[in-house]
Amino acid sequence: NRRWVLASRPAGKPQMDNFRLEEAPVPEPQDGQVLVQTLYLSLDPYMRGRMSAADSYADSVGIGEVMVGGTVGRVVASKHSDFAPGDLVSAFSGWQEYAALPGATLSKLDARIKPLSYALGVLGMPGLTAYVGLLDIGEPKPGETVVLAASTGAVGSVVGQIAKLKGCRVVGIAGAQEKCRYAVEELGYDACVSHYDDDMAEQLAAQCPDGIDVYFENVGGSSWEAVMPLLNTFARIPVCGLIAHYNQTELPPGPDRMSVLQSQILVNRWKMQGFIIGDHLDRSGDFVRDVGTWLAQGKIKYREDVVDGLENAPEAFFGLFQGANFGKLVVKVAS
Numbered sequence: 001n002r003r004w005v006l007a008s009r010p011a012g013k014p015q016m017d018n019f020r021l022e023e024a025p026v027p028e029p030q031d032g033q034v035l036v037q038t039l040y041l042s043l044d045p046y047m048r049g050r051m052s053a054a055d056s057y058a059d060s061v062g063i064g065e066v067m068v069g070g071t072v073g074r075v076v077a078s079k080h081s082d083f084a085p086g087d088l089v090s091a092f093s094g095w096q097e098y099a100a101l102p103g104a105t106l107s108k109l110d111a112r113i114k115p116l117s118y119a120l121g122v123l124g125m126p127g128l129t130a131y132v133g134l135l136d137i138g139e140p141k142p143g144e145t146v147v148l149a150a151s152t153g154a155v156g157s158v159v160g161q162i163a164k165l166k167g168c169r170v171v172g173i174a175g176a177q178e179k180c181r182y183a184v185e186e187l188g189y190d191a192c193v194s195h196y197d198d199d200m201a202e203q204l205a206a207q208c209p210d211g212i213d214v215y216f217e218n219v220g221g222s223s224w225e226a227v228m229p230l231l232n233t234f235a236r237i238p239v240c241g242l243i244a245h246y247n248q249t250e251l252p253p254g255p256d257r258m259s260v261l262q263s264q265i266l267v268n269r270w271k272m273q274g275f276i277i278g279d280h281l282d283r284s285g286d287f288v289r290d291v292g293t294w295l296a297q298g299k300i301k302y303r304e305d306v307v308d309g310l311e312n313a314p315e316a317f318f319g320l321f322q323g324a325n326f327g328k329l330v331v332k333v334a335s
């Protein structure tokens with residue numbers, strides 16, 4: 001049973017020596033437990049937070065502990081009456097090949113989900129994040145302009161396509177030109193600008209002639225800087241993630257603009273709301289019905305970036321912070 005454990009806490013960007021690949025015996029399931037073999041491991045930006053000892057909404061991974069993560073797996077042995085060998089499940093078993101888990105922490109997967117890894121993406125946590133963040137917090141209305149950053153990724157690609165289905169003008173922000181092209185040609189966005197361009201703010205302004213009504217924040221940094229001056233009165237800003245800041249070790253130099261931001265929020269009556277998807281699992285039923293239908297109808301497309309082999313997980317994970325992934329990043333651990 002190969003597994004990646006946290007060897008040390010990163011200062012700034014995570015590095016290879018923050019991880020250690022270990023070999024351990026395959027665990028024996030106890031009463032109430034199920035032995036699951038990992039087929040796919042999801043790699044997500046939040047894992048950077050779990051590597052840190054800083055206070056957050058979830059506990060950090062301890063030094064020497066297996067890295068956490070969502071997985072899709074196959075039941076190998078079961079001491080829980082609800083599960084039998086061969087069942088496909090979604091689990092939170094982390095960066096390892098096998099885990100013995102309480103049956104209550106598993107959900108059975110419909111074997112018709114194709115590919116199965118969609119349970120970690122468009123039909124899983126990132127998809128639900130997009131659905132709840134955009135619809136419940138962003139409240140987009142037909143004709144409004146929706147802007148989103150990391151707009152071709154696991155969450156962003158679903159946000160942008162749902163916003164199109166709701167009748168909005170959608171302008172994405174992405175890194176590589178290839179991603180921007182994909183956003184327009186495949187995902188159907190009205191435009192997409194690159195944050196690699198020095199004049200990104202001007203390009204964004206040109207693509208948003210009526211201002212911005214909803215900004216789905218995945219990134220922070222230069223994206224937020226470009227968006228803020230364009231936000232309309234009563235704009236909604238679901239704050240989903242701030243990936244541009246996850247590896248930051250100190251605050252940027254001043255001046256302190258906190259009061260400027262607060263007065264902009266006040267006079268423009270913006271609604272800026274952070275959310276953590278674990279608080280919104282009651283929306284799962286509606287999400288699976290709606291997004292499942294749109295996917296089956298071909299109204300939502302979903303791109304995955306599948307990396308082969310558990311041994312390659314850390315390297316692939318680093319790529320999330322450099323835009324190396326193109327689509328939802330998953331590791332294929334076993335067939």
Ligand code: NDP
Nearest residue numbers: 045150153154155174175218241242243244276277321323
């Ligand atoms: P993605 O699949 O979008 O991958 C991350 C992308 O972020 C990269 O491909 C890159 O895209 C962009 N990026 C990385 N570093 C920077 C940077 N310094 N500046 C600008 N862009 C950068 O990831 P996810 O869809 O899984 O996650 C998107 C966001 O959503 C993250 O912030 C994540 O933490 C958050 N999230 C929040 C949840 C919640 O419950 N609140 C749940 C799930 C995700 P590009 O090449 O286009 O720049």
